[in-house]
Amino acid sequence: MLRSLVIVCTLFGAGSCVIAAQASVRVEAANLQGPRPLEEQTATAAIRDYLQSWKTLGSALEENRADLLDRDFVGSARDKLTDTIQQQSKLGIQTSYRDRAHDLQIVFYSPDGLSIELTDAAEYDVQVIDHNNVQTTQRVSARYIVVLTPAELRWRVRVFQAAAL
């Protein structure tokens, strides 16, 4: 269930916007490579599920609970986040990720329909807590490359990788 109600202005118009209660979301017109047309419903579902995955990621890293990842992450994305949670637990660290803004664009829809790749110019706050002491809170900007694959009920994040904007 979405924690915040997402209001979609227009999903596919260039420079369209979506506003979430916590994070502002902008969806650029898709710049697709590949022969398969992307249906609006498919794009909407993939973006909705990706935005939900940020909430899941925030909770999992804050509570150091890898089991929370299962709903939204799969494959190497899940494995890497699980490793991070294990490292945090071992070191007595918690991190709090709060997404503030997303600028999204779908860039690839594989011909078999089994993966969608999108880019996200994201802004988020990271708080570092060591043995219950807050060490810092930083605003970070990064360009995420995300690959989603369909599961029974939703799109799950399979690749979740950031670089400088």
Add this chain to the structure above:
Amino acid sequence: MRARSKILLGLLVAASAHTLLAQGSALTVPKTVEAGAGFSIQCAGSGKATLYIIGTGQVLKREVQLGETTLFPAGSLYNAGRYLAVLAGGATGTGEFDVVPAHQPANLSFLARPSRLQVGLHDGITGAVYVFDAYENLITVPTQVSFELSGPSGIAQTRSATTRDGAAWTAMDSSAREGTDKFVARTGGIVSTRMIGQVPGDPCSLKMNARQSGQQLELETDPVRDCSGNAVPDGTIVTFTEAYNGDESTVDVPLKRGIAKVEMPAHPGAIITVASGVALGNQIRWGR
């Protein structure tokens, strides 16, 4: 021992070639680190402090001596992503840097579709690849990928594509001959293979012959083939229709050993036709 230290220092210097004086000026962090490579972070000041490296891909914590360079040996950070360096304790400061994927591909995620299709279909086979390094990081710099579709008789088609954001795709025609083809994606010495079954298409043309046997006509087709000359599989339905004196009777017969056979009444003046799928065969008017 001294030589090993020199090599390590050399690697660290290379990794730190682009360094940034971080916010608060107590930290100097590299701008980028290649996944799995060693690197160093300089912490200004004196005394001791705690250095945190924080990302969604990994988390590290080190007790550091301020005023000295903290060395992170090869293999310390291997998951690509944006990382925060946070100094706390005796001094404070923060910095950001990126761990970037290694340049050498080590793994291809190759999605080929379908696994079975008819021969002779234009762009009937598609393949998509994602290129990863040895640490399962998506290599995002443009990378050349070649695709080959080959059958038992050799390479039938080749294509090449350059990845964009780590992904590339291609489309191939299914070949003219039935059988199993190898669909190969290749980059930087990494090969991934999928098998594609190619089956005959629909009948292309039909020809039947008639022979009287008592009060019956024995109708039999020639071997049924698709437009590429492949034998159409047994079980494909062939329909014989006999029209006589305003009545019409129809018999559906599956192909057996490549041909269809049926017996129908030998009415003088009857018109007999044969069809399968969209292919219409010859017509016979049985003599009076």
